[in-house]
Amino acid sequence: MYDPFEFCKKVQAQVCRDNLRKYYRIARAGKWYGGIATADCCGCQLRCVFCWSGKPRDNPGAIGSFYRPQDVFKALVRCAKKHKYHQLRISGNEPTLHREHLISILRLVEQTSFTFILETNGLLIDREYARSLKPFRNLHVRVSIKGSTPEEFTTLTGAKPEFFYYQLDALKHLYEASVSCHPAVMLSITPPQNLERLKQELKSISTTLADEIEEEYIFLYPHVIQRLKQHGIEPLVAYSPEGIPTELI
Ligand code: SF4
Numbered sequence: 001m002y003d004p005f006e007f008c009k010k011v012q013a014q015v016c017r018d019n020l021r022k023y024y025r026i027a028r029a030g031k032w033y034g035g036i037a038t039a040d041c042c043g044c045q046l047r048c049v050f051c052w053s054g055k056p057r058d059n060p061g062a063i064g065s066f067y068r069p070q071d072v073f074k075a076l077v078r079c080a081k082k083h084k085y086h087q088l089r090i091s092g093n094e095p096t097l098h099r100e101h102l103i104s105i106l107r108l109v110e111q112t113s114f115t116f117i118l119e120t121n122g123l124l125i126d127r128e129y130a131r132s133l134k135p136f137r138n139l140h141v142r143v144s145i146k147g148s149t150p151e152e153f154t155t156l157t158g159a160k161p162e163f164f165y166y167q168l169d170a171l172k173h174l175y176e177a178s179v180s181c182h183p184a185v186m187l188s189i190t191p192p193q194n195l196e197r198l199k200q201e202l203k204s205i206s207t208t209l210a211d212e213i214e215e216e217y218i219f220l221y222p223h224v225i226q227r228l229k230q231h232g233i234e235p236l237v238a239y240s241p242e243g244i245p246t247e248l249i
Helices: 004-015 069-083 100-112 127-133 150-158 161-176 191-201 207-211 222-230
Strands: 020-030 037-043 066-067 089-090 117-119 137-148 181-186 214-216
Touching: 004 020, 020 100, 020 161, 037 066, 037 069, 037 117, 066 069, 069 089, 069 100, 089 100, 100 117, 100 127, 127 161, 137 150, 137 161, 150 161, 161 191, 181 207, 191 207
Parallel strands: 037 089, 089 117, 117 137, 137 181, 181 214
Antiparallel strands: 020 037, 020 066
């Protein structure tokens, strides 16, 4: 088991430089959220078994290029205009690793009518980070929680169980800073009683957060099946890459 904050420093050394951040693709059209312009960054401090990112996560030093915030912003806007999208995001890995770079992009987005969806595992969003996101009115944060308990978190990520609570704390800090946010939860190995417990924990932050849970499930890409086998994990619910529930295949 690893400490994701210690590991994070090593990843940041590879993907953050001055106000530049490493990306392996800017930008592409994405079908999520009804259509969203997407830039894909490199590097993450977690090692989720279900992650669809390959080399950009596992060896970010060997792939991609460094970009300035204005380069990423311009590419996203160009892509969004071409496809008539109203939303922008950074995906692929963990966008919060370089706070100054992210904030610079958000400042540029704030001068437009686009909405920026920040997809994050939430680990780095402490009170100060959440407050730095407060000024951005066209920002929405989706905190993707790995499992519903510390034990599930460890099974899914290989990280120490106590770091599960940093994800819930991220939601608390965002909520207290009045930053628009909601939780997404990876539920593929979650029995119903554990989900109920998580809902109670979220309700202690805000009743609306518990009601707004977005359910996430494992997609069985070949490399994900391999990782699940290696770790001896059998999902209770999973989908084929085409989105078909496994019990129907
Ligand atoms: S947090 Fe996201 S990017 Fe990071 S390993 Fe997990 S699924 Fe992949």
